Amino acid sequence: MKIIICIKQVPGISEVRIDPKTNTLIRQGIPSIMNPHDKHAVEIATVLKEEQKAEVIAISMGPPQAEEVLREALSMGADKAYLLTDRAFAGADTLATSHTLALAIKKIIKESKKGEKYLVICGTQAIDGDTAQVGPEIAEELGIPQITYVQKFELKGNKITIERVFRTEEVVIIEANLPALISVLPEINQPKYPTMGGIVSAFEEKEVIKWGEKDLNAKKESIGLTGSMTEVWKIFTPERKGQHIILEGTLEEVSKQLCEVLKEDKLI
């Protein structure tokens, strides 16, 4: 069995600052990290690896420095990693990104044993773009079932049983046969730090294979900026409006103060 995890390198802050002149992210002085949701995907994969004797493959599309997050995935226990890196992939929206990732997954599956089952795991969303689209789009490209917002997961034989959050309050239980794609929520597990031995293996025993446009036989019109159906017109940080006051004291005092403020503003 193969477990393929999709990973993204993102700026290491929850609040991204935008350069108002160029409408691009201010990356200066901000370290890059593995998208936090994706760590949960890696964790699930490494647990399954032990249970199912599966091979865990991590893939990422990004600039050469994205190798760093793949090495981290290898440190956590992934067996192999592919970095999809090429100038032709640059500027991709979610559609072109998922197309490229799907091409790589197809190639990996094609090169594996015939009939070998596989599962693709993605984090639900990335903290920079926050679209939550890439996982579902990969499943569409691959023509396999997709289950999103997974918070609990079990694999038995060829069947996965998952718990999925639905309309924030309700939980639905879904079964599906492999191959399938799941996108996971942080609630699913607590990722463990890599071990020191794991880090040594990641750099001295394991490989990050780089694939470009030609390796994937990608068509120009489906990848990168040209393959993107959407165009970012403007990115901006919402201006902070209004003022806030912090009330201090015991619960009773704070309640009184709050009532006075609300009365003053004619809200009650």
Place this chain on the structure above:
Amino acid sequence: MDFSLSEKQKMIKKITREFAEEFIAPIAQESDQNSQLDPRVMKEMKRMGYFGTCIPKKYGGAGLHDDTVSFCIITEEIGRVDASWSITPGVHASVCAYPIYVFGTEEQRQKFLPPLAKGDKLGVFALTEANAGSDAGGVETNAYLDGDEWVLNGSKIFATNGGIADTLLIVTKTGQSGRRKELTVFILESDMKGYSVGVREDKLGVRASNTSELVFQDVRIPKENVLGGVGNGFRIGLKILDYGRILMAAQLVGLGQAALEASIKYANERVQFGKPIATFQGIQYKIADMGVEIESARLLTYQSAWMCDNGLDYGLMGSMAKLKASEAAMQATHDAVQIHGAYGLMKAYAVERYFRDAKMGEIYEGTSEIQRMVIAQKLLRRGY
């Protein structure tokens, strides 16, 4: 000349920093006050391989035996958060497990290293006695051969990890030729009959680290447990201490770094006379000196580690590193308390603990005076 860390080393630094801040920082003050090592954190440290850093993978370690720079990074990063948590695995690995790897027979490696590397067993190296410490030749703990076993008698004091150790390297007198004592290092196991732990010391600093007395009464040790040959104890002991010093220096660099970071934060936040105290030159000079001293110590430390990894004689540089790092940490923590004013005297502020921990550094693993003696002897004998 290349001062940059490899990608692997950067990852080790990043992960260790995250681990130390998440697991150790919240309990550091508590560890100091109750002199205990939280078992939950110990368990996670063992899982992450911090007890087997410098042991090859074939014996269950992390495989950093040829990467002392990484071992220093780990020790510095944990030391940046708490000294006790840094030296517990540091001492275990550097002066017990690593010497068994370097000086041990293949049988000894296979027998002792896997449980040490996983942290299932803890290690200690014991030299200091009531009348021996700086003067290694004063060792009175002795052993005589009886059939296939050595019979050990005596006691050791101030042994780091002593009370919690399972595998102990004991420097022992096994003979005398003329005025020279013949020393031998034995591998003792805590379940051997006649071995017991004496007093656990209550210390000024590094309080969570276990410092204990070890007592030997007719402990029978099989011949196979001699490390590195009978009579080689003096030479081996010094080599073990040489290696341990680099790691001790790394721990102290971390401690100095912690004091500097706390001081920068406090100086920028604390307002007196209408402006942050960081704007006052008296404070600025202290911050500048701390930075210079710590960075000098760091350079010496990593240079020693690099020399070790490249097969060069690092004894002199290691002593310089230990001396510089302990004095830089002492000065930095001293100034950190001063910058914090009365707050710096309070248990609620970490600098109070840093200050007490730093004083330990000038004494254990070779006092500053002994380091100066060693450095002077080496310089005078062979020039520079």
